[in-house]
Amino acid sequence: MESTSLLRLHGVTKRHGSGEAVLRGIDLTIDSGQVTGILGANGAGKSTLLRVLAGLSRPSGGTITGHPATAYVPDRFPARQRMSARAYLCHMGRVRGMRSADARARAEYWLVRFDLAGGPSTPLRELSKGNAQKVGIAQALLSRPDLLVLDEPWSGLDVAARGILTDVIDEIRAEGTAVVFTDHRPALVRSLSTTAHKLVGGRLLSLGGAEPTTRIVLTGGPATDWSTRDGVVESHADDQETVLTVRVSEREPVLLAAIRGGWSVLAVEQAR
Numbered sequence: 001m002e003s004t005s006l007l008r009l010h011g012v013t014k015r016h017g018s019g020e021a022v023l024r025g026i027d028l029t030i031d032s033g034q035v036t037g038i039l040g041a042n043g044a045g046k047s048t049l050l051r052v053l054a055g056l057s058r059p060s061g062g063t064i065t066g067h068p069a070t071a072y073v074p075d076r077f078p079a080r081q082r083m084s085a086r087a088y089l090c091h092m093g094r095v096r097g098m099r100s101a102d103a104r105a106r107a108e109y110w111l112v113r114f115d116l117a118g119g120p121s122t123p124l125r126e127l128s129k130g131n132a133q134k135v136g137i138a139q140a141l142l143s144r145p146d147l148l149v150l151d152e153p154w155s156g157l158d159v160a161a162r163g164i165l166t167d168v169i170d171e172i173r174a175e176g177t178a179v180v181f182t183d184h185r186p187a188l189v190r191s192l193s194t195t196a197h198k199l200v201g202g203r204l205l206s207l208g209g210a211e212p213t214t215r216i217v218l219t220g221g222p223a224t225d226w227s228t229r230d231g232v233v234e235s236h237a238d239d240q241e242t243v244l245t246v247r248v249s250e251r252e253p254v255l256l257a258a259i260r261g262g263w264s265v266l267a268v269e270q271a272r
């Protein structure tokens with residue numbers, strides 16, 4: 001699919017009130033089908049940048065061109081209402097001009113896919129942080145946006161939902177949606193992004209493209225926390241299998257550790 005430019009930031013600055021500038025001279029182009037990952041320390045300005053990208057916050061200086069249909073998922077979904085997850089999503093769908101039946105079908109699809117605890121009828125105010133986050137993501141995916149802006153979307157999600165979100169990002173980007181996300185894990189940002197950046201001192205530094213990854217499917221070994229091992233970008237386990245997404249440069253050491261640890265290797269395949 002040919003990519004088109006959706007949004008361009010040129011020399012964007014942002015200060016909150018009369019304080020120091022949080023963003024300084026940000027140049028960034030967002031193309032369709034592109035996944036842009038943004039790293040940065042606490043307080044570096046990641047959420048501020050995402051709110052500017054989503055059109056929720058006006059920059060103090062610089063220019064922004066482009067008006068993509070944008071969906072935004074904040075780092076904490078404020079789920080205080082009494083209405084059910086399904087009713088909330090149907091309402092949001094109708095607000096966006098969807099037919100009721102379509103909104104309901106899409107709501108049901110995302111809540112089932114992300115396995116919302118208690119199911120779609122659960123009142124929002126009874127949801128845990130991670131389950132509220134699933135509803136926030138479902139809300140953004142009701143109708144396909146041109147640009148999906150995700151603020152630390154994996155934080156709070158359980159292992160299965162993390163894997164689903166990674167798959168969903170791959171799927172929608174293949175359909176042409178641009179995705180911008182923040183996270184604190186350099187390996188994950190580098191691996192999932194087509195362009196990775198780091199915010200330092202209010203400026204956006206380019207980290208270049210993603211390093212390719214390999215998917216390693218293991219079975220039969222002892223309980224192991226793979227997520228802390230060098231090169232492991234993601235790990236996903238169920239009763240039968242453990243699926244690791246591993247940077248290509250670390251594939252052999254991880255395979256060796258698995259075999260030495262008593263695991264059987266079911267598959268090694270190119271992931272990205």
Ligand SMILES: Nc1ncnc2c1ncn2[C@@H]1O[C@H](COP(=O)(O)OP(=O)(O)OP(=O)(O)O)[C@@H](O)[C@H]1O
Pocket residue numbers: 016017022040041042043044045046047048049
């Ligand atoms: N509405 C606001 N009013 C005043 N200052 C703000 C506001 N929002 C953010 N800030 C300040 O701007 C700076 C950047 O905050 P921001 O939330 O963008 O950082 P972040 O990189 O997303 O941090 P974290 O990783 O902790 O989520 C911080 O110093 C913060 O205190």
